[in-house]
Amino acid sequence: MEFLDHYQKIVAEAVDKYTFTEKPSELYEPMNYIISHGGKRLRPIMVLMGNELFDGDMEKAIKPALAIEFFHNFTLIHDDIMDEAPIRRNKPTIHTLHGINVGILSGDALLIKAYQFFEDLEPELFKKCIKIFSETGAVLCEGQQNDVNFETQKHVSYDEYINMITSKTGVLSAASFQIGALIAGASEEDAELIYNFGKHIGIAFQIMDDYLDVFGDMEQFGKKHAGDIYENKKTILYLLALEHANEEELSELNYWFSKKTDNVDKVYSVEKIFRRTKVDDKVLRLIQKHNEIGQSYLDKINLPDEKKLPFRELANYLLRRES
Amino acid sequence: MEFLDHYQKIVAEAVDKYTFTEKPSELYEPMNYIISHGGKRLRPIMVLMGNELFDGDMEKAIKPALAIEFFHNFTLIHDDIMDEAPIRRNKPTIHTLHGINVGILSGDALLIKAYQFFEDLEPELFKKCIKIFSETGAVLCEGQQNDVNFETQKHVSYDEYINMITSKTGVLSAASFQIGALIAGASEEDAELIYNFGKHIGIAFQIMDDYLDVFGDMEQFGKKHAGDIYENKKTILYLLALEHANEEELSELNYWFSKKTDNVDKVYSVEKIFRRTKVDDKVLRLIQKHNEIGQSYLDKINLPDEKKLPFRELANYLLRRES
Numbered sequence: 001m002e003f004l005d006h007y008q009k010i011v012a013e014a015v016d017k018y019t020f021t022e023k024p025s026e027l028y029e030p031m032n033y034i035i036s037h038g039g040k041r042l043r044p045i046m047v048l049m050g051n052e053l054f055d056g057d058m059e060k061a062i063k064p065a066l067a068i069e070f071f072h073n074f075t076l077i078h079d080d081i082m083d084e085a086p087i088r089r090n091k092p093t094i095h096t097l098h099g100i101n102v103g104i105l106s107g108d109a110l111l112i113k114a115y116q117f118f119e120d121l122e123p124e125l126f127k128k129c130i131k132i133f134s135e136t137g138a139v140l141c142e143g144q145q146n147d148v149n150f151e152t153q154k155h156v157s158y159d160e161y162i163n164m165i166t167s168k169t170g171v172l173s174a175a176s177f178q179i180g181a182l183i184a185g186a187s188e189e190d191a192e193l194i195y196n197f198g199k200h201i202g203i204a205f206q207i208m209d210d211y212l213d214v215f216g217d218m219e220q221f222g223k224k225h226a227g228d229i230y231e232n233k234k235t236i237l238y239l240l241a242l243e244h245a246n247e248e249e250l251s252e253l254n255y256w257f258s259k260k261t262d263n264v265d266k267v268y269s270v271e272k273i274f275r276r277t278k279v280d281d282k283v284l285r286l287i288q289k290h291n292e293i294g295q296s297y298l299d300k301i302n303l304p305d306e307k308k309l310p311f312r313e314l315a316n317y318l319l320r321r322e323s
Numbered sequence: 324m325e326f327l328d329h330y331q332k333i334v335a336e337a338v339d340k341y342t343f344t345e346k347p348s349e350l351y352e353p354m355n356y357i358i359s360h361g362g363k364r365l366r367p368i369m370v371l372m373g374n375e376l377f378d379g380d381m382e383k384a385i386k387p388a389l390a391i392e393f394f395h396n397f398t399l400i401h402d403d404i405m406d407e408a409p410i411r412r413n414k415p416t417i418h419t420l421h422g423i424n425v426g427i428l429s430g431d432a433l434l435i436k437a438y439q440f441f442e443d444l445e446p447e448l449f450k451k452c453i454k455i456f457s458e459t460g461a462v463l464c465e466g467q468q469n470d471v472n473f474e475t476q477k478h479v480s481y482d483e484y485i486n487m488i489t490s491k492t493g494v495l496s497a498a499s500f501q502i503g504a505l506i507a508g509a510s511e512e513d514a515e516l517i518y519n520f521g522k523h524i525g526i527a528f529q530i531m532d533d534y535l536d537v538f539g540d541m542e543q544f545g546k547k548h549a550g551d552i553y554e555n556k557k558t559i560l561y562l563l564a565l566e567h568a569n570e571e572e573l574s575e576l577n578y579w580f581s582k583k584t585d586n587v588d589k590v591y592s593v594e595k596i597f598r599r600t601k602v603d604d605k606v607l608r609l610i611q612k613h614n615e616i617g618q619s620y621l622d623k624i625n626l627p628d629e630k631k632l633p634f635r636e637l638a639n640y641l642l643r644r645e646s
Contacts, residue, residue, distance in 0.1 A: 022461075027468040078431060082424040101405040101471065104427060108401060109464040111434065115457045123446035130453060134438045138345075141432040145350040148424065 001317055003310045007045040011069070012038070014062045020113070030094045030106040031113070034073045037089045042318075044069040046176035047183075049314070050194050053307055056184025060120070064129060064183060067117035068176050070110050071133070075140060077107035082148075111137075121183070129179050136175040143167025156234045158243070165206040166199065173205070174198035193297045197311065200294035204287045205318045210235040211283050214271060226267045232257045236286070237279050241270075244277040291319055324640055326633045330368040334392070335361070337385045343436070353417045353429040354436070357396045360412045365641075367392040369499035370506075372637070373517055376630055379507025383443070387452060387506060390440035391499050393433050394456070398463060400430035405471075434460075444506070452502050459498040466490025479557045481566075485526065493525035516620045520634065523617030527610045528641045533558040534606050537594060549590040555580045559609070560602050567600040614642055 015035055020028040044065035051061035079085075080093040081103045087093065095103035118129050146164045150156050178195040186194070213228045214237060228235050238257070245253055253273055256266045274280055294315060298308055338358055343351040367388035374384035402408075403416040404426045410416065418426035441452050469487045473479050501518040509517070536551045537560060551558050561580070568576055576596055579589045597603055617638060621631055 022465070024465060024468045024472055026472060027465060078427050081427060100423070102468075104401050104404060105464055105468055108431075108434070109461060111431070112457050112460040112464065115438065115453065116461070119450075119454055119457075123450040126450045126453075127442075127446040130438065130449075131442055134435050134442075137435040138432060138439065141428055141435065142345070142347060142350060145347045145425075145428055149347055149349060 001313065003313065004045065004317065007048055008041060010048065010058070010062070011041045011044045011065065014044075014066055015069075018063070018066055018117075026098075026102065027106055027109055030077075030098055030102055031070075031073075031110050033091075033097075034077060034088075034094060034110075035069065037091050039089050041069060042314075043072050043172060043176045046173055046198060046314075047180035049310055050177035050180025050186075050191075050198075051184045052180075053194065053301075053303065053311070054181050054184035054186040054190065056180065056186075061180055061183045063117045063120055064179055065176075067114040067133070068172070068179070070114035070117065071137065072172065074107045074110040074114065075144075077103055077110065079144065081107075082144075125183065128182055132175050132179055132182075136171050139167045139171050143169075143171075150234050151232075153234075156239060158236075158239055161234070161236055161239055162203065166203055169206040170199040170202035173202035190301055193301050196297040197294045200290045200297070201315050201318060204290035204294065204315075207236055207283060207287050207290070208319055210237055211280070211287070214274065215280055226271070229256075229267050229270045230260070230262060232260060236283055237274050240279040240282055241274055241277045244279065244282075245273060249273045249277065287319055291315055324636065326636065327368065327640065330371055331364060333371065333381070333385070334364045334367045334388065337367075337389055338392075341386070341389055341440075349421075349425065350429055350432055353400075353421055353425055354393075354396075354433050356414075356420075357400060357411075357417060357433075358392065360414050362412050364392060365637075366395050366495060366499045369496055369521060369637075370503035372633060373500035373503025373509075373521075374507045375503075376517065376624075376626065376634070377504050377507035377509040377513065379503065379509075384503055384506045386440045386443055387502055388499075390437040390456070391495070391502070393437035393440065394460065395495065397430045397433040397437065398467075400426055400433065402467065404430075405467075448506065451505055455498050455502055455505075459494050462490045462494050466492075466494075473557050476557075479562060481559075481562055484557070484559055484562055488529040489522065489526055492529040493522040496525035496528070497521035513624055516624050519620040520617045523613045523620070524638050524641060527613035527617065527638075530559055530606060530610050530613065531642055533560055534603070534610070537597060538603055549594070552579075552590050552593050553583070553585065555583060559606055560597050563602040563605055564597055564600045567602065567605075568596060572596045572599065610642055614638055 015038075019036075020032050022028050047065035047068055048058065048061055051058065051065075076088060077094050080088055081095045081100055085093055086096050093103075094106060098106075115130065115133070118126055118133070121129060143164050143166070146160070147168060150160075150164065174195045175198070177198040178191045181191040181194050210228065213235070214226050224230070228238075238253075241253060242250065252269060256270055295312065298311055301308070338361075342359075343355050345351050370384055370388035370391055371381065374381065399411060400417050403411055404418045404423055408416055409419050416426075417429060421429075438453065438456070441449055441456070444452060466487050466489070469483070470491060473483075473487065497518045498521070500521040501514045504514040504517050533551065536558070537549050547553070551561075561576075564576060565573065575592060579593055618635065621634055624631070
């Protein structure tokens with residue numbers, strides 16, 4: 001992905017340039033630690049892409065792009081505490097290295113620093129971006145809480161699930177494109193269109209995550225195969241299987257999802273039901289559907305097709321991860 | 324304190340009016356819970372006072388005043404997790420009731436909601452206030468980390484201590500007055516003067532907190548008498564005592580502060596050293612000094628004295644708490 005490499009280099013340089021040098025180091029070093037370990041840095045890239053689509057100035061967009069990356073990493077630090085996750089991007093998580101207190105506080109500071117990275121924008125634009133940013137943050141917290149609620153909630157509907165992943169993933173990629181577009185001076189309408197593109201690509205991406213957990217080549221991700229099944233997670237696969245299972249399959253599903261066990265028979269049995277109820281195909285079609293909705297918003301932007309090419313490439317990249 | 328009652332009623336009404344009604348309730352109820360239990364709500368009152376001093380419109384200042392209160396409560400939720408505090412304002416803390424995860428997340432959401440409560444301001448003013456707000460937040464995180472560092476740091480200097488309490492307490496009261504003033508349309512210079520008044524009153528208040536822990540009537544606060552001594556906290560009393568103790572007193576201080584014990588002899592002995600080294604008087608003079616510096620900034624504001632009266636009353640109220 002040549003254009004991704006190009007953007008990734010720009011973001012990496014900005015991350016270096018804006019390394020935190022403030023004191024106390026016990027607060028700022030963990031922030032530098034998680035930011036420097038990168039990951040794919042897709043969200044800041046989305047800001048830059050949204051900006052470039054409307055011929056914006058990259059210089060003006062780069063700090064807001066980092067703000068989005070800081071925000072994303074703030075959520076990761078706090079989520080990892082909540083999930084008691086020991087590892088992130090093949091490195092020990094911050095609370096594992098420094099304790100929960102440092103994790104909480106450096107996450108808080110990273111969120112506040114994210115806000116500060118919009119401060120070079122002129123007041124009108126600053127306010128527009130901050131409003132989107134805060135709204136996105138609030139919705140993400142709601143999505144995170146809903147995700148937690150699902151664990152103990154007996155029945156989770158399909159709509160509730162889609163809402164949850166929209167809040168947890170869709171709105172941040174949406175807002176990233178939108179903020180980039182607004183910084184370039186795009187109209188509210190165009191910014192809204194690229195927002196919706198980002199939202200549906202984000203939803204599709206998150207559904208793909210559920211799919212790949214079971215049907216993907218996990219080695220590529222460094223994740224445990226079918227971890228969601230072991231954890232009794234109410235993924236889209238599980239929810240659709242409940243809907244389409246016959247009586248026998250239903251009681252088998254309920255049996256396995258009523259206990260936590262490392263028994264590999266559980267994964268084997270659940271996967272078989274997933275295939276028999278054809279939820280694997282259904283989920284792939286759902287991903288395709290959201291991809292197409294996303295593309296349809298992109299189509300409506302009145303710009304030459306070749307300018308939109310990177311967006312289509314990005315969608316393909318996100319949704320074809322090895323499947 | 325008649326004028327305080329007046330403001331407290333206004334803030335209480337605003338808190339009621341802006342109760343969070345969003346979903347999921349598992350996220351928003353804890354936020355309402357901590358906000359509704361109030362405390363003295365001095366910081367939002369400072370916003371309103373700063374606003375009124377420069378003849379601002381109360382309606383315009385009330386949501387930013389709540390933003391400051393939300394921010395303060397966000398820090399309390401997260402601090403209580405870090406301190407493993409079971410009780411706050413005579414009620415169980417949020418993490419005690421709902422677990423650490425809800426505490427982290429509802430704190431995060433409260434911080435983000437705080438930002439949103441500035442959104443009624445016009446862009447120029449919005450940006451001014453948000454910049455102050457973010458800077459204050461960042462400094463508070465630094466102060467909190469420094470406070471934590473002091474626990475294990477062998478030597479804490481007097482300056483380090485003053486910097487820490489300035490970050491943890493001074494800047495928030497300072498920013499509260501300043502934001503209120505700016506919303507009223509005060510000049511940058513006047514806003515800076517009232518900022519510095521708030522900063523030094525905040526410092527004096529925090530030093531008074533150390534003093535009252537040992538020499539105050541604790542029943543009034545519902546706190547344990549001399550809790551800081553039991554906890555080996557490096558308070559201003561302790562730091563000054565180290566400076567002024569003779570050899571014998573020094574070794575006795577070091578003996579008691581090298582162990583954690585509920586032995587009441589510890590408190591008795593340490594208090595005696597505090598009195599013998601006269602740090603009680605020194606600390607009261609330090610409080611008076613910061614009070615006077617604060618007042619001197621107030622004096623410089625070119626407004627009739629009667630307009631400044633509530634500020635002097637507030638300072639007296641804060642610094643004469645039963646002592």
